[in-house]
Amino acid sequence: MVNKEIKVIKDIIQEKVNLQTVLFTSGDKGYNYPFLSGKVKQGDEVLVNTTAVDLKLGTGGYHFVIAKYPFEKEKKKSKGHIMKLRYTPLQFKTYPIEEQLGKQLDYISLKGTIVITAELHSMLAPIVLSLKKLNAKVKVAYVMTDSGSLSATHSNSVTLLKKHKLIEGVITSGHSFGGDLEAINPISGIQGAKIAYDADVIVVSMGPGIVGTGTQFGFTGIEQSYLSDLAQNIGCTVYPAIRLSFIDSRKRHRGLSHHYLTNFGYLCNGRFDIVLPKMARKKTKFVLSQIKKHNISKKHHLNIANGVNISDISKEFQIPLSSMGKGYDENRDFFNGLTSLGRYVSSFY
Known part of the structure; x- marks a missing residue:
């Protein structure tokens, strides 16, 4: 089972291509993948996977952002139709080299x-x-x-x-x-x-x-x-x-x-x-x-x-x-x- 909480972004600690490291108002930290969950900013309310931290496992004490509110839809249609993370709540479309x-x-x-x-x-x-x-x-x-x-x-x-x-x-x-x-x-x-x-x-x-x-x-x-x-x-x-x-x-x-x-x-x-x-x-x-x-x-x-x-x-x-x-x-x-x-x-x- 996935442990989930709703948290609020307090600050963006670090930002690089397709990865944001964030600080929540609760004082803990997390990672966000913008191309999966959308880019987040200070004050955003987000749904967070807390499972590994709750179980004290090896993600270095970081949560993972699942989605932000309000939800966003893809603004322009991209190429490709091969899904990765298939048949999971986070499945997404790619345009692989095979295509x-x-x-x-x-x-x-x-x-x-x-x-x-x-x-x-x-x-x-x-x-x-x-x-x-x-x-x-x-x-x-x-x-x-x-x-x-x-x-x-x-x-x-x-x-x-x-x-x-x-x-x-x-x-x-x-x-x-x-x-x-x-x-x-x-x-x-x-x-x-x-x-x-x-x-x-x-x-x-x-x-x-x-x-x-x-x-x-x-x-x-x-x-x-x-x-x-x-x-x-x-x-x-x-x-x-x-x-x-x-x-x-x-x-x-x-x-x-x-x-x-x-x-x-x-x-x-x-x-x-x-x-x-x-x-x-x-x-x-x-x-x-x-x-x-x-x-x-x-x-x-x-x-x-x-x-x-x-x-x-x-x-x-x-x-x-x-x-x-x-x-x-x-x-x-x-x-x-x-x-x-x-x-x-x-x-x-």
């Missing part, structure tokens, strides 16, 4: 196009920054899936990467929304990224907010396995980004995360080049023992590359680097695991 490009999608060749699949949204920025630091001319596009946040505008990384032209564009696929282009599924999203942006490298991952349960298969990042297979099946050269850490308090995420070991030791069908960073001997030994235990070395080809120091470029563009609450210097292995892949891929351009 825009039609049969062009069927004839596009993806041979030689590099796709990097990533489990966590926090992997996007380090991958892109390492690629651009080593080769500023490489064209990178981002296809966002619907396994995390459904709104691309909720991602600060996406906002900043677009602002500084580090990515050519964003395609939101499935029920995710708010990208430069919309797609019905991630595969069409990859095709669209090639046609619309002439992308050399396409990063595919969910938005912020992975869901995990501690069970073997109960995590939304399981999509990395089948998306890697699907992208390879349509002709792309696929590199699955690793999830590596030695500081996570959860034993199952030490070294290579059990998510990664499940995806590429057990679930996927394809054979991929997996890139590991150069590490201290003890850490390397531990990771190699995981790889052997889960038959990853039998299924895939292993490569080793140096990580890339991206602290300077992240500061230059004011793009924070953090994953699971740990910053760049605290969890260097995590970021080296991603930037070593950036180094490996950039060598092809």
